[in-house]
Amino acid sequence: ASRxxxxxxxxxxxxxxxxVASTQMYVAVGVAMVGAAMFGFDQGNFGNVQxxxxxxxxxxxxxxxxxxxxxxxxxxxNDEWNDAFVTWGATLITFGAAxxxxxxxxxxTNKLGRRPCIQIGGFICFIGCLMAxxxxxxxxxxxxxxxxxxxxxxxxxxxxxxxxxxxxxxPGIRGATGSLFQxxxxxxxxxxxxxxxFDKDWYMGMLLPGLAGAVLTVGGFFIPESPRFVMExxxxxxxxxxAYAAGTRYLKRxxxxxxxxxxxxxxxxxxxxxxxxxxxxxxxxxxxxxxxRVFIACGLAICQQATGVNAFLGYAATLFKECGIDNPIxxxxxxxxxxxxxxxxxxxxxxxxxxxxRCQLLAATAMMGPPLVLAGFALMYEWAGMITMVCVVIYGVxxxxxxxxxxxxxxxxxxxxxxxxxxxxxxxxxxxxANAAIIYITPAxxxxxxxxxxxxxxxxxxLNEVFVFLYIKETKGVPLEEVPELFxxxxxxxxxxxxxxxxxxxxxx
Numbered sequence: 001a002s003r004x005x006x007x008x009x010x011x012x013x014x015x016x017x018x019x020v021a022s023t024q025m026y027v028a029v030g031v032a033m034v035g036a037a038m039f040g041f042d043q044g045n046f047g048n049v050q051x052x053x054x055x056x057x058x059x060x061x062x063x064x065x066x067x068x069x070x071x072x073x074x075x076x077x078n079d080e081w082n083d084a085f086v087t088w089g090a091t092l093i094t095f096g097a098a099x100x101x102x103x104x105x106x107x108x109t110n111k112l113g114r115r116p117c118i119q120i121g122g123f124i125c126f127i128g129c130l131m132a133x134x135x136x137x138x139x140x141x142x143x144x145x146x147x148x149x150x151x152x153x154x155x156x157x158x159x160x161x162x163x164x165x166x167x168x169x170x171p172g173i174r175g176a177t178g179s180l181f182q183x184x185x186x187x188x189x190x191x192x193x194x195x196x197x198f199d200k201d202w203y204m205g206m207l208l209p210g211l212a213g214a215v216l217t218v219g220g221f222f223i224p225e226s227p228r229f230v231m232e233x234x235x236x237x238x239x240x241x242x243a244y245a246a247g248t249r250y251l252k253r254x255x256x257x258x259x260x261x262x263x264x265x266x267x268x269x270x271x272x273x274x275x276x277x278x279x280x281x282x283x284x285x286x287x288x289x290x291x292x293r294v295f296i297a298c299g300l301a302i303c304q305q306a307t308g309v310n311a312f313l314g315y316a317a318t319l320f321k322e323c324g325i326d327n328p329i330x331x332x333x334x335x336x337x338x339x340x341x342x343x344x345x346x347x348x349x350x351x352x353x354x355x356x357x358r359c360q361l362l363a364a365t366a367m368m369g370p371p372l373v374l375a376g377f378a379l380m381y382e383w384a385g386m387i388t389m390v391c392v393v394i395y396g397v398x399x400x401x402x403x404x405x406x407x408x409x410x411x412x413x414x415x416x417x418x419x420x421x422x423x424x425x426x427x428x429x430x431x432x433x434a435n436a437a438i439i440y441i442t443p444a445x446x447x448x449x450x451x452x453x454x455x456x457x458x459x460x461x462x463l464n465e466v467f468v469f470l471y472i473k474e475t476k477g478v479p480l481e482e483v484p485e486l487f488x489x490x491x492x493x494x495x496x497x498x499x500x501x502x503x504x505x506x507x508x509x
Contacts (some may be wrong), residue, residue, distance in 0.1 A: 038212035040188020047316030096151025098432035105159025121157025122216030129210025308457030342400035367398030372458030
């Protein structure tokens with residue numbers, strides 16, 4: 001039911017004052033999806049480009065080796081090339097993304113708005129990609145700085161993009177557009193693999209995220225600012241009536257129909273949040289139940305990276321070549337295309353009666369750990385190469401079925417509004433740190449043993465299963481104010497049925 005101007009529900013005419021999405025809203029969502037694709041390009045391009053002959057001639061020959069040690073086969077054993085260049089080329093973009101999301105993204109989002117933050121991030125990404133490609137001038141330091149700046153821009157944009165996406169979408173499709181964002185990240189990764197499969201120009205391969213960033217920068221001029229941001233910003237300077245009117249004007253640009261009910265709700269939420277005393281980072285560790293939830297949120301972020309997915313994305317061509325796959329770039333394209341199906345299945349199930357956060361994580365991890373262990377033994381004992389390929393594909397589907405999405409949405413569900421800002425920021429920071437650590441140590445693992453690398457990540461996925469089984473509670477369908485109770489220890493002999501969430505049913509809530 002919708003609400004009238006007095007705030008009461010209009011039950012007699014449930015659709016009388018309910019606004020629907022306008023064409024402008026869909027255009028704005030489309031621009032946000034370009035930002036998601038930019039994030040996907042950023043994840044998927046370097047893993048293939050590092051295997052290009054033109055790329056190795058530009059950066060390896062004469063600097064880290066000769067024609068032989070920089071060839072497709074020779075470069076696999078070229079420690080100087082892998083340690084001093086490839087590893088840092090892959091890692092710096094993660095450091096940049098962390099810096100952008102933590103240092104500049106929040107400032108721009110809160111001071112200038114969601115839209116300028118998205119545009120500035122896109123432009124920074126474009127400049128960084130240019131520095132790592134067409135204007136690198138064969139300078140290693142220019143290339144490295146370009147990689148850092150590329151990641152910095154992606155981090156800035158991707159801090160604001162999910163927020164903007166949620167605030168402009170109608171309540172009825174907000175969940176769907178959030179899911180679409182994650183899907184477009186995966187699609188962007190696949191498209192970058194596809195382009196680099198057919199176009200072996202390393203300049204263009206490195207520029208791909210920047211092209212999306214340029215579209216994001218220009219496209220931002222054709223979409224409105226978030227009505228919520230406009231209303232909140234005006235409320236600090238103007239009267240409540242003027243702030244309400246300002247936000248409503250922007251809301252009417254992305255809605256068709258009477259926006260009174262939605263505008264009332266936005267204003268009410270803003271006023272409630274202004275009265276909240278937000279908890280600091282140190283405050284997160286003062287109360288036992290909150291400490292436990294912070295541990296779980298940060299642990300889940302670390303577990304996401306411990307799956308090893310960024311080892312496969314960041315060093316795709318090299319890792320798949322080491323696995324004995326003849327055409328690693330082609331296989332990487334197939335790998336990423338099949339992961340799309342896992343992502344779609346996971347997104348369709350996560351809020352349905354057949355799915356859920358806990359059970360999908362358990363099921364996905366069971367699809368990831370054993371196949372990687374089997375693939376490791378297949379390489380070790382030189383079994384048929386098809387076994388390794390099938391195992392890796394099953395692993396990729398499993399990742400996108402749950403681990404690609406749930407670790408990003410789960411932390412926001414287990415904290416109150418007062419806790420959320422600090423706690424979620426800490427979890428995101430841990431995710432970036434773990435991401436950088438995995439990308440940095442992967443070359444050393446592959447140098448030690450490729451079968452061993454698969455066995456290590458297989459073992460880590462099995463440990464992830466234990467973590468999920470012990471600590472993750474089902475939050476689907478649980479009101480926000482009731483979530484902390486899920487994580488409280490029950491005294492012996494008391495009924496703990498409310499926190500038993502091993503299945504995916506929400507019937508008890």
